[in-house]
Amino acid sequence: MEISLKYLPGGRAAASGNMMAQSDLDLKETALKEDLKFYFMNPCEKYRARRQIPWKLALQILKILMVTTQLIFFGLSNQLVVSFKEENTVAFKHLFLKGYSGLDEDDYSCSIYTQQDAYDSIFYVINQYKQLKNISLGTLGYEHDGSGLKICKQQYKKGAMLPSNDTLNIDVSTETECIVLKPQELASKNAELKLNSSFFNLEFYRLIQVEISFKLKGIALQTIHARELPDCYAFQNTITFNNRAHSGKIKIYFDSDTDIQECKDWHILGSVLQKNSQYILVFDGFVILSCLASLILCTRSIVLALRLQKRFVNFFLEKYKRHVCHADRLEFINGWYVLVIISDVMTIIGSILKMEIKAKNLTSYDVCSILLGTSTLFVWVGVIRYLGYFQTYNVLILTMQASLPKVLRFCCCAGMIYLGYTFCGWIVLGPYHEKFEDLNTVAECLFSLVNGDDMFATFAQIQQKSTLVWLFSRLYLYSFISLFIYMILSLFIALITDSYDTIKKYQQSGFPVTDLHEFLKDCGNVCYRKEQASMPSICCCRRRQSDDNLILIN
Numbered sequence: 402m403e404i405s406l407k408y409l410p411g412g413r414a415a416a417s418g419n420m421m422a423q424s425d426l427d428l429k430e431t432a433l434k435e436d437l438k439f440y441f442m443n444p445c446e447k448y449r450a451r452r453q454i455p456w457k458l459a460l461q462i463l464k465i466l467m468v469t470t471q472l473i474f475f476g477l478s479n480q481l482v483v484s485f486k487e488e489n490t491v492a493f494k495h496l497f498l499k500g501y502s503g504l505d506e507d508d509y510s511c512s513i514y515t516q517q518d519a520y521d522s523i524f525y526v527i528n529q530y531k532q533l534k535n536i537s538l539g540t541l542g543y544e545h546d547g548s549g550l551k552i553c554k555q556q557y558k559k560g561a562m563l564p565s566n567d568t569l570n571i572d573v574s575t576e577t578e579c580i581v582l583k584p585q586e587l588a589s590k591n592a593e594l595k596l597n598s599s600f601f602n603l604e605f606y607r608l609i610q611v612e613i614s615f616k617l618k619g620i621a622l623q624t625i626h627a628r629e630l631p632d633c634y635a636f637q638n639t640i641t642f643n644n645r646a647h648s649g650k651i652k653i654y655f656d657s658d659t660d661i662q663e664c665k666d667w668h669i670l671g672s673v674l675q676k677n678s679q680y681i682l683v684f685d686g687f688v689i690l691s692c693l694a695s696l697i698l699c700t701r702s703i704v705l706a707l708r709l710q711k712r713f714v715n716f717f718l719e720k721y722k723r724h725v726c727h728a729d730r731l732e733f734i735n736g737w738y739v740l741v742i743i744s745d746v747m748t749i750i751g752s753i754l755k756m757e758i759k760a761k762n763l764t765s766y767d768v769c770s771i772l773l774g775t776s777t778l779f780v781w782v783g784v785i786r787y788l789g790y791f792q793t794y795n796v797l798i799l800t801m802q803a804s805l806p807k808v809l810r811f812c813c814c815a816g817m818i819y820l821g822y823t824f825c826g827w828i829v830l831g832p833y834h835e836k837f838e839d840l841n842t843v844a845e846c847l848f849s850l851v852n853g854d855d856m857f858a859t860f861a862q863i864q865q866k867s868t869l870v871w872l873f874s875r876l877y878l879y880s881f882i883s884l885f886i887y888m889i890l891s892l893f894i895a896l897i898t899d900s901y902d903t904i905k906k907y908q909q910s911g912f913p914v915t916d917l918h919e920f921l922k923d924c925g926n927v928c929y930r931k932e933q934a935s936m937p938s939i940c941c942c943r944r945r946q947s948d949d950n951l952i953l954i955n
Contacts, residue, residue, distance in 0.1 A: 426719070426720060429716060430716065430720070433712055433713060433716055434920070434921060436709060436712075437709065437713065437917075437920070437921055438921060439451070440706065440709055440733075441732075441921075443790045444457075444458045444787075445790075456698065457695070457698050457699065457702070458787065460691065460694060460695050460698065461695065461741070461780075461783065461784075461787075463691060464688075464691050464692060464695055464780065465780050465781065465784065467684075467687065467688050467691055468688060468692075468748055468773075468776065468777050468780050469777060469780075469781075470684075471684065471685065471688050471752065471755070471773065472773050472774065472777045474681065475755055475769070475770065475773055476770075478624070478629060479766055479770050481621070481623055481624055481629075482621070482632070482661070482766050485621045485623065485634070486634075486657075486659045489539065489619060489634075489636060489657070489659075490655075490657045491503075492537075492538070492539060493636070493638055493655065493657055494510055494655050496529050496533075496536070496537065497525075497526045497529050497530070497638070497640060497655070498510055498511055498522070498526075498640070498653060498655060499521060499522045499525040499526075500522075507835075508654075509643070509652040509653060509654045510653050510654060510655045511653050512650050512651060512652050512653060513642075513650075513651050513653065514649060514650055514651075516603075516605060519603065519605070519611075519642065519651060520601070520603075522642070522653065523552070523601070523611065523613070523642070524596070526550075526613050526640060527550060527552075527582065527587070527596070530550050530582075530584075530587070530615060531584070531587040531588070533617075539619060540619050540620045540622065541617050541618065541619050542617065542618045542619070543584045543617065543618070544616040544617065544618060544635070548581075548583075548615075548616055549581050549582050549583035549584055549586070549587075549615065550581070550582040550583075550587075550613065550614075550615045551579060551580075551581050551582075551613070551614045551615065552579065552580050552581075552582070552600075552611065552612070552613050553577055553578065553579040553580075553611070553612045553613075553614075554577070554578055554579075554600075554603065554608065554610070554611045554612075555575055555576070555577045555608075555609040555610050555611075555612070556575065556576060556604065556607045556608045556609055557571050557572060557573060557574070557575055557576075557607040557609065558571075558572035558574055558575070558576055558607075559572065559607075571607060575609060578600060580595065580598075580600050582595060605644065606647070608644050609644060609645055610641055610642055610643050610644055610645065611641070611642040611644075612639060612640070612641050612642075613639070613640040613641075614637070614638065614639045614640075615638055616635060616636065616637050616638070617635075617636045617638065618633065618634065618635055618636075619633070619634045619636060620632070620633050620634070620664070621633075621634060629678070629759075630664075630678060630761060631664065632661050632662075632664070632761070632764070633661070633662045633663065633664040633665075634659055634660070634661055634662070635659070635660040635661075635662055636657055636658070636659055636660075637657070637658040637659075637660070638655070638656070638657050638658075639654075639655070639656045639657075639658075640653065640654070640655055641653070641654040641655075641656070660764070661764035661766070662764065663761045663762065663764075664761070678759055678760075681759060682756055682759055682760070685752045685755055685756050685759070686756075688748065688752050689748075689749050689752045689753070692744075692745040692748045692749050692752070693745070693749065695741060695745050696741075696742055696745040696746065696749070699738040699741045699742050699745070700742060702735065702738055703734075703735065703738050703739070703742075706733045706734070706735060707733065709733060710730060710733035713725065713733075713917070713920075714730070717916065717920075725916060725917070726915065726916060728915060729915050729916055729917040732917055737783055737786040740779050740782065740783055741779075741780075741783055743779060744776045744779035744780050744783065745776075747772045747773075747775055747776035747779070748772070748773065748776040748777075748780075750772055751769050751772030751773040751776060752773075754768060754769040754772065755769050755773065785797070785798060796901070796904055796905070796908075799904045800897065800900050800901045800904050803900040803903060803904060804896055804897045804899075804900035804901075807896050807900070808893070808896055808897065811892065811893060811896060812893075815885075815889050815893075818884070818885075818889070819844075819847065819885075822847060822877075822881050823840060823843050823844050823847060824840070825877065826843045826846075826847070826877060827839065827840050827843045829870065829873060829874075829877070830863070830870070830873075830874055830877070831843075833863060833864040833866065833867065833870055833874075834859075834862055834863055834864070834874070835862065836859060836862070846859065847881065850878075850881065850882055850885075851885045851886060851890065853886070856882070859878065860874075860875075860878060
């Protein structure tokens with residue numbers, strides 16, 4: 402009895418400590434459940450629970466309007482740039498290619514078949530370059546850095562060739578000779594001496610190619626009508642007479658590399674253009690600020706979510722003595738916020754480039770268009786997140802999430818068959834069909850066949866020069882179309898349909914319950930239940946109470 406009395410106060414102290422620890426654990430659990438419940442609420446529920454204004458939602462709506470408007474303005478400006486480049490390229494082909502019909506024959510512009518045509522075409526380029534200012538309709542001029550018309554011929558070294566006797570004696574090493582004709586020289590009498598030199602005596606049996614390159618300057622005035630400052634262009638043109646095959650046909654390639662430069666000295670009467678540029682620069686500045694605010698808010702939300710995840714993992718380990726599964730951990734990583742952050746970063750960089758382009762300090766139109774276009778795509782895709790709060794629209798998101806892993810595995814297997822058909826078609830049908838000339842074209846042709854495009858044209862364009870290849874082409878095309886359209890494509894659709902049916906069943910009977918769902922189920926309707934006051938119209942997206950236990954939407 403004495404022993405019992407001796408140890409009784411200590412026992413009471415231990416019991417009291419256990420009760421305090423249990424009470425503290427219960428308080429931590431209640432607070433954690435409230436924070437988790439609030440985190441997985443939609444913006445309208447958060448407003449009803451704590452009167453927290455959905456700043457991110459309002460900012461995303463504003464950002465969608467601003468980013469889309471910015472993209473439209475830049476797109477209209479970029480169209481002027483691209484159209485000016487393309488129209489000048491077409492004009493150059495008509496100016497410098499003799500007999501150009503207006504349509505390229507294949508991947509080359511035109512072709513010649515006689516020696517006289519080759520000489521005429523080369524001297525035609527020289528003569529047109531000489532008379533450029535008198536014949537051109539555009540705002541073109543010569544380069545002032547001393548460069549002119551550069552003509553280079555590449556050929557095999559000396560040798561002999563007698564096809565009638567099947568005799569060939571040639572050195573396969575090549576040599577290149579070049580000559581430069583400046584605009585001032587072409588206008589003088591000394592030009593005839595250069596044009597009659599031995600350089601232009603071509604030995605076609607060892608000639609590989611003749612390359613003519615020249616640089617021209619131009620100014621785009623059409624941007625003035627769009628209330629923008631004009632750009633100055635530098636066109637590096639190259640005309641190549643390709644005789645590598647020595648087949649009796651010389652292919653003529655025309656390539657124009659365009660570089661946009663800042664006009665060094667310009668004076669435009671009227672201040673409308675400058676005011677318009679200033680307004681657009683101010684608007685771009687507001688876009689950057691809105692994206693920066695969105696970036697900060699979304700980053701803050703991800704950081705808070707990771708802290709909440711850490712609290713939940715530690716509490717679960719402390720109370721239940723086991724680790725949280727990987728799927729529950731991913732519930733805290735909001736993929737939509739990551740998408741918004743990527744979109745904001747791209748918009749900020751693209752807007753800075755756009756401002757520099759508008760100020761004529763940079764000319765990176767392509768890079769800017771890729772950044773702004775992709776960011777706008779992500780912004781509009783991010784709208785699906787808010788549509789996901791409606792159960793009807795949420796089916797699309799859940800179906801995509803459920804079917805994506807199976808679709809990716811299926812595509813890997815189908816891709817092996819697709820690559821096999823691609824290589825086979827290229828090596829067998831490439832010499833006889835223009836749609837199978839290279840691997841990229843073959844892949845595009847087969848993809849169009851899977852979608853049911855150009856089927857008859859693909860069958861009909863096979864050249865019947867080889868009966869064996871023609872028969873093989875029929876077997877090849879029939880087997881590919883039958884396999885991919887009737888089997889692989891049907892299975893692909895079946896995978897998505899199966900995922901959709903699974904989601905519909907889950908919505909009717911309930912989704913699989915994870916540890917996180919089970920943990921929040923006890924919270925039920927206790928957390929944040931207040932009298933419903935008059936809500937703004939934006940809170941019409943209230944979900945049914947029965948939907949709260951279906952799934953945590955991220």
